[in-house]
Amino acid sequence: MVVEKKIKAKFPITEEERKLISLVDDYEEEIIDLLQNLVKIDSLNMSEFQFYDISKIFEFTKKYMEKEGFTAKLYKVPFLSKKEDEFYYNLIVSHKGNSLGKTLQFNGHLDIVPYSPDKWNPDTPPLGGVIKDEKLYGRGAFDMKAGVACQMIAMKLLKNSGVKFSGKIQMWFTPDEETHGAYGSAFMTKNHFDVVNTDATIISEPSIIKPLSSPSIGIGEKGPHWVKLAFHGVAGHGSWPKEKSNAINKAVRFIAKAEKKLKIKKCKAPISKIQYVKMLLSRVSFSDYRKIRSFTGEKVPLDKDKRNLGNLHKTTFSFNEIKAGIKTNVIPDRCELNVDFRTMPGLTTQELFDSIVKYCSKLKYRIELPEGYINLQHSNQKFKQEPVDITLTIITIGVGSSINPHSEFGKVLKNSFETIYQVKPIFTFNTGFSDAGNMREAGIKDIFVIGPGGRNAHNANEYAEISTLNDITKLYLLIAFRYLKS
Ligand SMILES: [Zn+2]
Structure with a gap:
C-alpha cells in the first residue's frame, strides 16, 4: 500500500x-x-x-x-x-x-x-x-x-x-x-x-x-512516427543461402545494430528526471517511491523488462511488425518491417529521417524516403549508383x-x-x-x-x-x- x-x-x-x-x-x-x-x-x-x-x-x-x-x-x-x-x-x-x-x-x-x-x-x-x-x-x-x-x-x-x-x-x-x-x-x-x-x-x-x-x-x-521499411532482396533456392541478399537477413542486420548505432538527436525533456523524482517524492516516501519505480503491473514470468523511466527522456523505437517469406525453401526477396518511433518534442520528422539515413549509410544500405523529404544519401555519388535496399513509407506521423x-x-x-x-x-x-x-x-x-x-x-x-x-x-x-x- x-x-x-x-x-x-x-x-x-x-x-x-x-x-x-x-x-x-x-x-x-x-x-x-x-x-x-x-x-x-x-x-x-x-x-x-x-x-x-x-x-x-x-x-x-x-x-x-x-x-x-x-x-x-x-x-x-x-x-x-x-x-x-x-x-x-x-x-x-x-x-x-x-x-x-x-x-x-x-x-x-x-x-x-x-x-x-x-x-x-x-x-x-x-x-x-x-x-x-x-x-x-x-x-x-x-x-x-x-x-x-x-x-x-x-x-x-x-x-x-x-x-x-x-x-x-x-x-x-x-x-x-x-x-x-x-x-x-x-x-x-x-x-x-x-x-x-x-x-x-x-x-x-x-x-x-x-x-x-x-x-x-x-x-x-511524444510524437508517434510509424514507418514501414521494405527491405528488397533477391529470391533463390533455400538450399543455396544468400547471406547478403536474403531480405530477412537484411532486416535482421538493421534490427540487430540499431540499439547501438542508430543515433537520434537528443532533445530536452519537458520534465527532467530530477524534477520527476522530486515531484514523486513530494507525494510519497522514499520506500514508496521505489515501489512506484519497480511497479510493472501483473507479473509475467517471460517478461524480463523493467519499467524504464529513461524512455520518458529520449526518442525511442520498437520493431513491432515483420512480414516476409512464402515457403521454407524459397529465399525471400522482400521483408516488411514496421517500426514505432516515439519522438521527443523538438525533434522534426526530417531530423529523424536524417538519423535513419545515416544509420543506413553505416550499414551500406541505400534507402529511399517518401517525396518531400531531403535524403542525405542523394549527395553521395556512391549510393546513387547502388540499387535501393530499403524503401521507407510513412504509416502515421505526429510530432x-x-x-x-x-x-x-x-x-x-x-x-x-x-x-x-x-x-x-x-x-x-x-x-x-x-x-x-x-x-x-x-x-x-x-x-x-x-x-x-x-x-x-x-x-x-x-x-x-x-x-x-x-x-x-x-x-x-x-x-x-x-x-x-x-
Ligand atoms: Zn485513450
Missing part, C-alpha cells in the same frame, strides 16, 4: 464552491449508469482504413446532452471510401455563461480498440458494463469512457446548479483517437479550427500512475509536444487539484499519443490531460475503478467554476 502525503490546499475552498462540488455526491449513481450505457454501445475503431459505424454512440451522447439543455452540433467527416453511408462524427456540445469571457473545453474520445471476447472472463464481457468488486468492466471503460462520463456530468452540474459564470463551457467528443485522429482531432483542427480552438482544454484520458491513487497531470506527449504547466489556466488546475485531492500535483510527460498532439500541432494552447483510474487499457478485462470517478468529476467541476467564474 502506497501512502500519499496529504497537504493543505493553498486556495481554501469557498462556501459556494463546497456547495457546488458536493452536488457530485448525489450523482454518483448517474455517473456509473452513464458509463455503463457508454460501454454497452459498441464504438469499435478497427483501423483508419477500415470503416466501422460508430454513429450510435454519438447520437446517444448528443441526445443525452440536449436533454440537459446544451447546444449540440454533429460534424460529419467523410470516410476514405467517400461512400455516402460511410462517415464519422465529431460532436461539440456547449453552454454559454452569463456574460462574455473565456471558453473552457472538455475533450474525450468515444472510440475503443478491438477486443477478443474469448480472452475476457465470461462474467465480465467486453460490452457488458458489469460491475464487480467496485470495478466497472468493459472495453473502453477505462480508456476512456469513464473520463467522458465524468466530464459530461461535470458539464451538466455546472449548468444546472445555477451558479454564475462567464464565457462558455464546451465539450468535444472525437471518433478516432486510437488511430491518431485523422477523422477527429486532425480533421477538426484543419477544417473547423475556430470551433475547437478554445482558451483551455482538459482531456479526460486516464492519468493515474499506479500504484498512486490520485491522478497525475499530463502536460505533453511530440508539451506546454508550460504554470500558465494562468495551469495555476487554476493546480490549485483545484490540491483542493480536491490534498496532495501535490505530479506533472507528467507521456509516451503515448492523445488527441492533444494534433491539437497542439495546430496551435491550440493550454491542453492538459487528467482523468480517472482503472487497469488493462487495450488488454482483456479492462475496467474503470469506480472509487476514482467521484473526485475527478468534482475536480472538473471546480476547475470549470474557478476558471470561468465572473
